[in-house]
Amino acid sequence: MERIIAKYYIETPYTVEKAAQVLAGEQSSGTFVAVPGETEELKARFAARVENIEILETVDTPAIPGASSPTNTYTRANVTVSWSIENFGYNLPTMVSTLQGNLYEISQFTGLKLMDIILPESFKTHYSGPKFGVTGMRRLTGVYDRPVIGTIIKPSIGMSPEDTAAIVKTLVEAGIDFIKDDELMQSAANSPFDKRVRTIMDVINDHAQKTGKRVMYAFNISDEADAMQHHYDTIVKHGGSCAMISINSVGLSATKKLCDRGELSIHGHRNGWGMINRHPLLGIEFPAYQKIWQLAGVDQLHVNGIKNKFWESDDSVVKSIKSLQEPIFKESAIPVISSGQWGGQAPETYRRTQTVDVLYMAGGGIMAHPMGPGAGVVALKQAWEAAVDGLSIEQAAAKYPEFAESVKKFGK
């Protein structure tokens, strides 16, 4: 019978073997009392199994509090555990409760992070994964052989539909490929969702009719379940191609239901990520996280960016992008690179990931470009062309005047 495998980075005041057994016991057939009909065969069938232990360093201070028996030595280790998929079948929330759930509560651990999941083969056919992903994004935007260039509407909140549409008009005329709502914007008092979609899509449809270029706009549909369906319908009705969901805030079950509809590319915004990832020994790492959300069918997934304005390290960003390059389904979710990006990070991003299959988001780099938003978009395309050609920032600036202006303004 197929098994699902989970890899953890843990810290424990006990021996790692003992802690690993507690982990496996707690998350399967633990707390056995003798009951009628309970056989060794049943135990073997449903018990979690510790597959591997790799002992790492010891430390004298626990990473997080709550140890059941404080000592002066805490051991860190990589622990691999597997479960038969008979335990939960094809049920993503119960899979999450099994692979994570109460594990973080166990006092035999002073640190526990789910690092990766190895999915059983049948998951790759039972779940269809992203309906659009990378190639769907290219088909919907008509952008090939380079990153899709995007931006976020700012200010996040406060503008009327007309004000927003005016910015959208500037951006589409500047040659942008993709625009998104901020995650704070859904349906504000002065910008009801339906009116906002209609007003913005008028601009995008008009531009598409005139030029043949159809810009993708990710409208934030995050809301209660029925409202999200209604918002989704509204986008479809007005000819939109994308809906954005704050996946952590909305949750797995409702997000999957939206992804299952398959009419729009789903932009997965991971706000809240810092809460479950920022501590090195608590939570979940992106390779595990993205698999759960690709199983749900999310087409676009945020990965932060090189030299971002947030806390996340470049190594973590690169690991995340690379993790999405491993194919699971027919389509793979496209990495959404954002936060403090202006094009100057393109060479390093490309050098370390060797891919242009990304959605590259810049804010000020476009709107505040000295030669105007059109030059801002051009500069980003130049930055990536230079990156693929192996040019340094200095070489790229010497070659491309628009990018040179970006370097002068943003490259400090």
Next chain:
Amino acid sequence: MERIIAKYYIETPYTVEKAAQVLAGEQSSGTFVAVPGETEELKARFAARVENIEILETVDTPAIPGASSPTNTYTRANVTVSWSIENFGYNLPTMVSTLQGNLYEISQFTGLKLMDIILPESFKTHYSGPKFGVTGMRRLTGVYDRPVIGTIIKPSIGMSPEDTAAIVKTLVEAGIDFIKDDELMQSAANSPFDKRVRTIMDVINDHAQKTGKRVMYAFNISDEADAMQHHYDTIVKHGGSCAMISINSVGLSATKKLCDRGELSIHGHRNGWGMINRHPLLGIEFPAYQKIWQLAGVDQLHVNGIKNKFWESDDSVVKSIKSLQEPIFKESAIPVISSGQWGGQAPETYRRTQTVDVLYMAGGGIMAHPMGPGAGVVALKQAWEAAVDGLSIEQAAAKYPEFAESVKKFGK
């Protein structure tokens, strides 16, 4: 215009004033660029406002990594921020993205925990909150003036519906009020959901017909959105009164949709809680957490228990129970006390919370009682009667023979 207020416990390498302004800016009208139609009035209407700052201690080591400018002094503080509800209206996921979301990513913080939320008055009428809560639980179980006594089916996973029903029969005959699935159990290969519900409800319905006592069983319906609706229907069809949801794994939008149906009491299992709460300076505290889930309509919420087997402190457990005692809606969610409980914790639980409006869960304390499960249930009722009467464990053991046996077996 009404405002929603959020209280944070933070740590920062900057001055607290500056960090608080970053927080407010990031989560509302931050990153302003001059755009047409953007007025001071609009800014005032949608900007988040720092309401209060209380500076606490300084430390020399950051609580979590990722500071943008490492120093030797990190200041901790309580910071209160408010938003106009015009920003997101009645949209719980977007409220969560606003009050939490990217805040955890900000490198000006080396610690951030959402401690509490003060809801605007209109939320208390727009949202109906728990449909059953404490009084609904009493009405459905017929248990008044004492805690509802419950237990969890163990082993968590591996038993057939018949094996499970046999345990259920023992428990209902023992006089139990409430039984729940383990969160790992949903629909396993050898125990499909529908058959399990039918087989178990046959026992419960039969017992109710014979004795007039209707035991509540919380069937775990956690699954994809449509499957959860089907499972809910199945429980209703077989005369059940309760469905359990792993709320963190399922998520806010799908959980609310189930709660909105209002035919079953919803048992909110918070597995995954340790991931978002265990670190003292990362995540969310229960007073904020429970308000979000009561807004969704959850009727029963886990709070752990005094002297639990997990990492959580007694103080945190008491704070959680007390937090649920503050009324928000017509009904309040009932605290679910569990983990290592056998009755011996009843005096301390009562002394510190002064309430019997709890669901008190014990496992071994019932099934492994030396005089049998019936005596186990009796002992738990005795423990709580003694607690309310102000008796010590010793005094209670002297008065009640069944409880005395529990003390002998479990009270080490």
